Amino acid sequence: MKFKIICVALIAVTLTACFGNKSDSVTPKSDPNPKPIQSTKPDYKKAALLNVEMGEKYLAMGQVARAKRKFMHALELMPRMPEAHSSVGFFYESVGDLEEAEQHHKQAIRYAEGSKGRFYNNYGTFLCRQKRFKEADVAFNKAIKDKLYIKTAEAYENAGQCALIQNDDAQAFKYFELAVKRDPQRSLASLELARIELQKGHYLLARDYLEKYRANADATAKSLWLAIQINKKLGNLNEVASAVMLLKGKFPNSVEYKQYEESLHG
Numbered sequence: 001m002k003f004k005i006i007c008v009a010l011i012a013v014t015l016t017a018c019f020g021n022k023s024d025s026v027t028p029k030s031d032p033n034p035k036p037i038q039s040t041k042p043d044y045k046k047a048a049l050l051n052v053e054m055g056e057k058y059l060a061m062g063q064v065a066r067a068k069r070k071f072m073h074a075l076e077l078m079p080r081m082p083e084a085h086s087s088v089g090f091f092y093e094s095v096g097d098l099e100e101a102e103q104h105h106k107q108a109i110r111y112a113e114g115s116k117g118r119f120y121n122n123y124g125t126f127l128c129r130q131k132r133f134k135e136a137d138v139a140f141n142k143a144i145k146d147k148l149y150i151k152t153a154e155a156y157e158n159a160g161q162c163a164l165i166q167n168d169d170a171q172a173f174k175y176f177e178l179a180v181k182r183d184p185q186r187s188l189a190s191l192e193l194a195r196i197e198l199q200k201g202h203y204l205l206a207r208d209y210l211e212k213y214r215a216n217a218d219a220t221a222k223s224l225w226l227a228i229q230i231n232k233k234l235g236n237l238n239e240v241a242s243a244v245m246l247l248k249g250k251f252p253n254s255v256e257y258k259q260y261e262e263s264l265h266g
Helices: 002-025 044-060 064-077 082-094 098-111 117-129 133-145 152-165 169-182 187-200 203-216 221-234 237-250 255-264
Strands: none
Touching: 044 064, 044 082, 064 082, 082 098, 082 117, 098 117, 117 133, 117 152, 133 152, 152 169, 152 187, 169 187, 187 203, 187 221, 203 221, 221 237, 221 255, 237 255
């Protein structure tokens, strides 16, 4: 009996030992098509764009310090990112540092690969606000001539607004007309075209542009006052009454409503 017990125990030990030795001695087969190890590098561009977006939101909320931190962090992550430089340019303009603002707008243009139209357009709006009208017009036209820039209608509209600031209705009309041709939904351009056509005595054309505006934007004091004047010239008294009611109801303290009241006594 002892012999049997010893033999069983010995066999058990041998099996365990053999199993362990087999495991230790087996060499794993090499994979003929090893999978490449995926890179875990952080996406700096994505992170920088996120910081730019957050900075713009903070700036819109008036939280200047937070906005600056986000913008600066975006530039730390991607020092040559044009979107970051452009937004930083707007930031510095908002706090009155115009020299720094212009530098960043220029860097945005310099670092942009492919299409630079967006950044020329942004630079043009900056120059226009500084009343550097000729330089602004050059920037807008560079944006317009960029074949890869898909928002040329926006650049035309901005150029038109800049012309209006100079009281150049003729040049503004040309730019606004081109803006609407490229994008019929440019509501600001449509409204200004309606105003200019009214001044020229082209009442039907003025009404057409006003209708385009109405199709894409809500009524404002300016659009309602234009509707009153245009429809009065065309003899559409019901349209006049409707526009007067809306102007009085929604914008009783507006300059346009005061102009309407003055016109009654004129």
